[in-house]
Structures are given as structure tokens and as C-alpha cells.
Amino acid sequence: MPPSPFPVIVHPYPSPLPQSYAYELSHPAASPSQPPPRNAIVFIGGLGDGPHTVPYVRAVARALAGDGAGVGGTYSVFEARLSSSFDGYGYATGGLAGDVAEVGALVRYLRGTLGKGRIVLMGHSTGCQDCMEYANYEKYNNSPVDGFILQGSVSDREGLAPLMDRAKMKESLDFASRLINDGKGDHIMPKDRLPEMLTTPITAYRWHSLAAVGGDDDYFSSDLPDEKVAEFWGRIQNPVLIVPSEKDEHVPEYVDFGKLVARWKSFCRPGIASELSGLIPGANHTVDQAEGREWLADRVVKFLASLEGGK
Numbered sequence: 001m002p003p004s005p006f007p008v009i010v011h012p013y014p015s016p017l018p019q020s021y022a023y024e025l026s027h028p029a030a031s032p033s034q035p036p037p038r039n040a041i042v043f044i045g046g047l048g049d050g051p052h053t054v055p056y057v058r059a060v061a062r063a064l065a066g067d068g069a070g071v072g073g074t075y076s077v078f079e080a081r082l083s084s085s086f087d088g089y090g091y092a093t094g095g096l097a098g099d100v101a102e103v104g105a106l107v108r109y110l111r112g113t114l115g116k117g118r119i120v121l122m123g124h125s126t127g128c129q130d131c132m133e134y135a136n137y138e139k140y141n142n143s144p145v146d147g148f149i150l151q152g153s154v155s156d157r158e159g160l161a162p163l164m165d166r167a168k169m170k171e172s173l174d175f176a177s178r179l180i181n182d183g184k185g186d187h188i189m190p191k192d193r194l195p196e197m198l199t200t201p202i203t204a205y206r207w208h209s210l211a212a213v214g215g216d217d218d219y220f221s222s223d224l225p226d227e228k229v230a231e232f233w234g235r236i237q238n239p240v241l242i243v244p245s246e247k248d249e250h251v252p253e254y255v256d257f258g259k260l261v262a263r264w265k266s267f268c269r270p271g272i273a274s275e276l277s278g279l280i281p282g283a284n285h286t287v288d289q290a291e292g293r294e295w296l297a298d299r300v301v302k303f304l305a306s307l308e309g310g311k
Helices: 056-065 086-090 096-112 126-134 156-163 166-181 204-211 226-234 257-266 290-308
Strands: 008-013 020-025 039-044 075-080 119-124 147-151 240-242
Touching: 008 096, 020 056, 020 096, 039 056, 039 096, 039 126, 039 290, 056 075, 056 290, 075 096, 086 204, 096 119, 096 126, 119 126, 119 290, 126 147, 147 290, 156 166, 156 204, 166 204, 226 257, 240 257, 240 290
Parallel strands: 039 075, 039 119, 119 147, 147 240
Antiparallel strands: 008 020, 020 075
């Protein structure tokens, strides 16, 4: 059954991507006489996602429109259309760095034009990689945000590995590496060098970034050495809520996801990883279960309340 109609407010904003738009979810119960929420969540989807493709976002928006934990009505949810949205993830210029530039432009619009106070980035799936990349303030000199929420933070490399046998995967990545080394990282990979189920055009650079050990997207693999995990999680300066799905179908069976999340938290600075972090009970990758969406929305509301309290 398709979802029911829902209202949004469309925000054009200046960005490296021409004709950029963000979509603010507007709860039907909101009164036109009410002042706009003073804070914002920016939601960033995963590979193949774009505005409105991840339904649980609307459950989060509904929860924020209520009066739970004292933050009701103070946050609105924005979904951005990035160059990498929908099928663009395979060939959008810049990969994660391009996403950071475009998300940074939206953050500046929210703060400068709309006067938002707290801004929190919420990533789903590969959108979590965008959050981790955005947190590298020293690299990008981008506008800091007030927190991060990571949902569906899984390894693309480990998820893609079963789609090709080991020898073919090595040949594919070696081919991509040669293109990159020859200055042709923006060239599209031949279809016969990719898994059959991958039908979206994808450049040599982005394929290598997603599927190779140490690729730019390789943030969440279970076999990363301690020094890499410490580098990634130790540089996060703002509170982070880590809420992967307990039954995520993209996580290999050999990975103990609970222990992996505990490992990530252990490398964060003191007080950065929220104690509200944990696996969404019974949820799949996109949290299709109603109970899982309620659990997630409740944790998001409580996390935002902890920011208000300075905890």
C-alpha cells in the first residue's frame, strides 16, 4: 500500500549543485500561527535514496511534532536532494567530499537564512559515511553542527563482497585502480566488471571507494584496524547517537553487530557517544517494522533532549 499524502515546504538554497532544494517535513497538526521550529535535523539517505524514499523519517518528524521529552515542536526535519541522490551516487562528482560540500551549503542556509539554532545531521546507510566525513572539520573547514545520528551504519565493502566471487572482485578493483592511477577515476566502469545486480552507472573512483579495503567509504567494516577506528571515531567533536538495526540484512552473519557498536563507542572521546545508542530491536536495514520506527523515534527525541540539557 502506498503511503498517504504528506505536506512539505520546499527550500531553494545556494549550493555547489545548481537548483538545490531541501524539503522540510511539515506535520499536518502544526498550526500556521505557531512560530517555526528553532532547530533542525538534516536527513541524509543511502545509496539510491533521495528525499522521501526512507519512510521512517516521517515517523521521526511526527514524534518531534509532539511534546515528548520537552523538545516537541522545537525541531523540524529537512531532506536534501544531493548530486548523489537516487542513481547519482555512482557518478556524482566528488563522492563523499561532494556530499559534504552540498550538506555544508544547506547547514549555512539553515543557520544564516533561517536562523536555526541547533542543527543535527542524521544519516541512514551510506548517509552515515557522509556524517563521518562531515565530522572531519579540520579537512573541510565546514560549519560545525551540534550532533550526529547514525542509523544503518553498515560496511558497503562487506555488503558487496558476496555479490562477486573473490577472484572477480579482485580483478574488478584492480581494473578500477588502474583507471584511477591513469587519471581516469571519473570513467564509468564496464558492466562486465561489476556485480550483475548493480545496474546504476558507477565511476572507477566510486566503485573503488565503496568496495576496496581502505576506500574513502570504508568507515564501518568490522576488520578495520584499531588505529583506523580510533582516527575515524576519535575526531568526532559533537555528541553522536549510534542506532543500527539489529536484523540488518546487509551485515554479514560473522559480524557481532553489538560488539562492533561497542568498539566504535570505545574510541570516541569521553561524553561523545550517547548512552542511548544501541541496536533497534528486530529492525531491518530501513526499519520497516512499526515497532522499530517507534523505538527509533523515541531514541531520537531523547537524544535531542540530551543536547538541550547539555548532556
